[in-house]
Amino acid sequence: ENNDVTPQPLHQAGLGAEQANRFLVEELSAGSASDQTTFTGNFGKQFSFFVELLLPDEKWKKDLVKEQVTQALLKVMKDIFITETDTISLLEIAPAILLRTSPCFVYRERNKQYEEVCRKRISNEKYVDRAMQTLNEASKNKQIQNNLMLMVDAGLHVLFIVKKMKPNNYAETFVESSRSAERMCCFSQTFSLSVISSCSLKDVDAVRTGLNTQSDLELIRLSEKFQYSLLLMERSVLRNSFQCQLASYRQLPLVKPKEVEEGEGRTETSCSPALECLWRFSCELSIGCSVSCMAWNQKNPDLLAVGYGESDSRNQEPGLVCCWSIKNPRWPERIIHCDSAVTTLDFSANSPGQLAVGMCDGSIAVYNVQIHCFPILHIGPVWQLRWNKQELSFTGEEKVEALFSVGADGRICKWFIINGGLDCTDLMKLKRSNNTQRKTGQKPEKMAECGLSALTPGLCFDFHPIDSNIYLTGTWEGNIHKCSCSNSHQFLETYKKHFCPVNWITWCPFHPDVFLSCSSDSTIQLWKQDCPRPLLSFSSNHGEVCEVKWSPRQATVFGAVYNGHLEVWDLNSSFLDPVIVQPAAPGLKMTSFLFASLTDCVLVGDSYGQVTVYQMQNLRVGECRQVQHTNISDKCLNIWGLKGEVRSKLEFKLLKVLYFL
Amino acid sequence: MSEVEEIMKRILSHKGVEGVIIANTEGIILRSTLEDQSTVHHVALVQPLLMKAKKIVQDMDPEDELTYVRLRTEKNEEIIAADKDYFMISIQTPSL
Numbered sequence: 001e002n003n004d005v006t007p008q009p010l011h012q013a014g015l016g017a018e019q020a021n022r023f024l025v026e027e028l029s030a031g032s033a034s035d036q037t038t039f040t041g042n043f044g045k046q047f048s049f050f051v052e053l054l055l056p057d058e059k060w061k062k063d064l065v066k067e068q069v070t071q072a073l074l075k076v077m078k079d080i081f082i083t084e085t086d087t088i089s090l091l092e093i094a095p096a097i098l099l100r101t102s103p104c105f106v107y108r109e110r111n112k113q114y115e116e117v118c119r120k121r122i123s124n125e126k127y128v129d130r131a132m133q134t135l136n137e138a139s140k141n142k143q144i145q146n147n148l149m150l151m152v153d154a155g156l157h158v159l160f161i162v163k164k165m166k167p168n169n170y171a172e173t174f175v176e177s178s179r180s181a182e183r184m185c186c187f188s189q190t191f192s193l194s195v196i197s198s199c200s201l202k203d204v205d206a207v208r209t210g211l212n213t214q215s216d217l218e219l220i221r222l223s224e225k226f227q228y229s230l231l232l233m234e235r236s237v238l239r240n241s242f243q244c245q246l247a248s249y250r251q252l253p254l255v256k257p258k259e260v261e262e263g264e265g266r267t268e269t270s271c272s273p274a275l276e277c278l279w280r281f282s283c284e285l286s287i288g289c290s291v292s293c294m295a296w297n298q299k300n301p302d303l304l305a306v307g308y309g310e311s312d313s314r315n316q317e318p319g320l321v322c323c324w325s326i327k328n329p330r331w332p333e334r335i336i337h338c339d340s341a342v343t344t345l346d347f348s349a350n351s352p353g354q355l356a357v358g359m360c361d362g363s364i365a366v367y368n369v370q371i372h373c374f375p376i377l378h379i380g381p382v383w384q385l386r387w388n389k390q391e392l393s394f395t396g397e398e399k400v401e402a403l404f405s406v407g408a409d410g411r412i413c414k415w416f417i418i419n420g421g422l423d424c425t426d427l428m429k430l431k432r433s434n435n436t437q438r439k440t441g442q443k444p445e446k447m448a449e450c451g452l453s454a455l456t457p458g459l460c461f462d463f464h465p466i467d468s469n470i471y472l473t474g475t476w477e478g479n480i481h482k483c484s485c486s487n488s489h490q491f492l493e494t495y496k497k498h499f500c501p502v503n504w505i506t507w508c509p510f511h512p513d514v515f516l517s518c519s520s521d522s523t524i525q526l527w528k529q530d531c532p533r534p535l536l537s538f539s540s541n542h543g544e545v546c547e548v549k550w551s552p553r554q555a556t557v558f559g560a561v562y563n564g565h566l567e568v569w570d571l572n573s574s575f576l577d578p579v580i581v582q583p584a585a586p587g588l589k590m591t592s593f594l595f596a597s598l599t600d601c602v603l604v605g606d607s608y609g610q611v612t613v614y615q616m617q618n619l620r621v622g623e624c625r626q627v628q629h630t631n632i633s634d635k636c637l638n639i640w641g642l643k644g645e646v647r648s649k650l651e652f653k654l655l656k657v658l659y660f661l
Numbered sequence: 662m663s664e665v666e667e668i669m670k671r672i673l674s675h676k677g678v679e680g681v682i683i684a685n686t687e688g689i690i691l692r693s694t695l696e697d698q699s700t701v702h703h704v705a706l707v708q709p710l711l712m713k714a715k716k717i718v719q720d721m722d723p724e725d726e727l728t729y730v731r732l733r734t735e736k737n738e739e740i741i742a743a744d745k746d747y748f749m750i751s752i753q754t755p756s757l
Binding site: 157225229230236238240243437 | 666669671672676678699728744751753755
C-alpha cells in the first residue's frame with residue numbers, strides 16, 4: 001500500500017549530511033547508469049549538489065559569486081572574438097593529367113574495369129542500393145549589414161578550340177565572341193563566353209559570315225594600311241619566284257636552287273658578250289600596245305615609266321603610261337590612261353614624283369605619280385601636228401627646272417607652270433636651211449596655220465650634261481643644230497651629215513664634247529662638238545635606227561635599237577661591228593630601249609607591249625671612265641686608211657690634236 | 662574594296678601560292694582561301710607567335726612597330742604581314 005511512486009526530491013533540505021551522502025551516491029550510480037542523455041541537463045543541479053555536499057557552508061558563497069558575476073557582466077563590455085578554424089581537408093584526390101600520347105595503359109585498364117563493374121552492378125549481389133536521409137535541422141535566419149561594394153564586370157577573352165571528331169567527321173569548334181564590359185552590381189569576373197556549338201559546318205559558316213559583315217566594315221576602315229600590307233605581300237611573293245633574276249639584276253651572288261645544280265650542266269660558258277634575258281614587264285593592259293618610250297625615275301632607280309602608243313598609226317588609240325617597279329614585274333605600280341598615244345615621257349629631277357607625258361595629238365600632261373596619278377595640268381592641243389618630244393631639263397644656275405619640248409611645228413618651247421596651267425615661251429624656231437623661204441624669216445603668226453612652211457619639224461633634242469644652256473636638236477631634214485637658251489634667233493652651229501630625219505641625239509655622259517646621232521638613213525654618227533664633220537660613222541643596212549643611247553656606266557659603250565634588232569657597241573673593242581646583236585623575237589618590232597643606271601642591264605620595249613630586261617654578260621668592263629683617246633686615234637687612223645676616205649689634212653691634224661687632249 | 666580584291670586575286674594567281682588568310686588580331690578569320698580546318702589551325706598557331714613578336718619589337722624600341730614576319734621552312738614559306746588590327750598570312754612554296 002505504501003506504493004508511493006512520487007519521485008523523491010533529489011535535494012532534501014532538512015536532511016542530515018550522512019543520509020544525504022548515501023542517498024546521493026545511490027542516486028548518482030543509478031543516474032549514471034541509465035540516463036546519460038540528460039546528463040548535461042542535470043549537470044548544473046548536480047554540480048550545485050556537489051558543492052553543497054562537500055562544502056555546505058560555501059553554498060552562500062557560490063550564490064554570492066554568481067550574483068556578483070552577473071552584475072559585473074552587465075557593466076563590463078566584453079569583446080568576443082569569433083574566429084574560423086583552419087580548413088580541414090577531409091578528402092583530397094589530386095587529378096591526374098595525362099597527355100594523349102603518353103603511355104596510359106594502366107589508367108585505361110582501370111577505367112575499363114570500372115566500366116565493367118558499373119555495368120555488372122545491377123545484377124551483382126555484392127552491391128546493394130540503400131537510401132539515406134540526412135537530418136535537416138531547423139534553420140535560423142541571421143541578418144547582417146555591410147557597405148555596398150560596387151562591382152564592375154570585366155569579361156575575359158579566351159579562345160577555345162576544341163575539336164571533337166564525331167563519327168561522321170564533323171568538327172565542332174567553339175569560338176568565343178567579343179568582350180563586354182558592363183557595370184553590374186553582382187559578382188565580378190564573368191567569362192562572357194558565347195559558345196557557338198554547332199554540329200555542322202554549315203552553321204559555323206553562317207556564324208562566320210555574320211561576323212564577316214561586321215569585320216568587312218572594319219576592312220574598309222583599315223583599307224590604307226591594309227593595302228600597304230597587300231603590297232608588301234605581293235612583292236614578297238613575287239620576290240620568291242624572281243629571286244634569281246632580281247639577284248643577277250642587282251649583281252648579287254646567286255643562290256642556286258638545289259635541283260638545278262645536279263641537273264643542268266652549264267657547259268656553255270661562252271666568253272663572247274651576250275644578252276641574257278632576265279624577265280619581262282608585261283600585263284594584260286599593255287599587251288598589244290607598242291612601247292614608244294621609257295624613262296627612269298631620277299630619285300628611285302627602281303621605278304620605270306613606260307609609255308605605250310602607236311605614234312604613226314592612223315587610228316588614234318588612247319595611250320597608256322605604266323609605272324613599273326623592279327620589285328614587281330607582273331603588275332605596274334601605277335597606271336595612267338591617256339587620251340591619245342604617248343610619244344615621250346620624262347621624270348622630273350627636282351620633284352621626282354612628277355612625270356611629264358607628251359602625246360600624239362600635241363598635248364602635254366604632267367602627272368604626279370606619288371598620289372595615285374591624276375594629271376596636275378593638262379593642256380589642250382597646242383600644236384596641230386603630230387610629233388612631240390619633251391624632256392625636263394635642269395638649268396644649272398638657279399636650279400630651276402623647266403619643261404622643254406620640241407614639236408612637229410618646229411618650235412622648241414619652254415614651259416612654265418602659271419596659275420594651274422602651263423605657259424610656254426619659244427626658245428627656238430627651227431628654220432629650214434636649204435629653202436628659198438629663208439627670206440621670209442620668221443612669221444610667228446603663220447605658225448598655227450601652215451606649220452611646215454618656214455619651219456621644219458624637230459624630232460629630238462638633248463641638253464648638254466654640264467652646260468645646260470646649250471642643247472642640240474635634230475630635225476626632219478637631217479640637220480643637227482646646236483643652240484643656246486639665251487639666243488633664240490640663231491643657231492650656234494649646224495652639223496650636216498644625215499640626209500634623213502634625225503631620230504635621236506645624245507651627249508656622251510663622260511666626255512663633254514662628244515655626241516651621237518642616229519637617223520632613218522640607217523647610220524649612227526659620232527660627233528665632236530666643235531667639229532663640223534662626224535668623227536666616226538657606223539652604218540648598216542638594217543633599216544632606220546630608232547634610238548641610240550650611251551651607257552651610263554661605261555664610257556665607250558652605247559646601244560642602238562633598230563626595228564628588227566638591238567646592237568650594243570663597244571668602241572674599245574671594235575669600230576666596225578657591234579659587240580652584241582640581239583635579234584627581236586619573230587613578229588615583234590623593237591621600238592625603244594634604255595640602259596639601267598646601276599647595273600649592266602638593258603631594257604627593250606617592243607611592239608607587243610612587253611619590256612624585256614636583258615643583262616649584258618661578258619662585256620669587258622671599261623678599265624677607266626674616260627675615253628681612251630690614244631687607242632681610238634690609232635684605230636681611227638687605221639680605219640680611215642682602210643676605208644680610203646678622203647679627209648683634209650687640216651681635219652686630220654685637228655683630230656689628232658683633239659684626241660691627245 | 663575592289664582594289665583589295667584585285668590585288669588578292671593577283672597574289673593568289675601567282676606561282677606557288679597556296680593560300681591567303683586574313684584575320685584580325687583577336688583571331689577571327691575575315692577571309693581565307695584555304696579550308697576551314699586548316700585556316701583555323703594556322704590562325705591559332707600564328708597568333709601567339711605574332712603577339713610575341715610584337716612584344717619583342719615594342720620592348721626593344723617603344724616607337725617601333727612590327728610590320729612583317731617571314732617563316733621559311735623546308736617545304737614552304739609563310740609570309741605574315743601584321744598590323745595593330747589585323748594580320749595576313751600567305752603560304753607559298755617557292756621555287757628556291
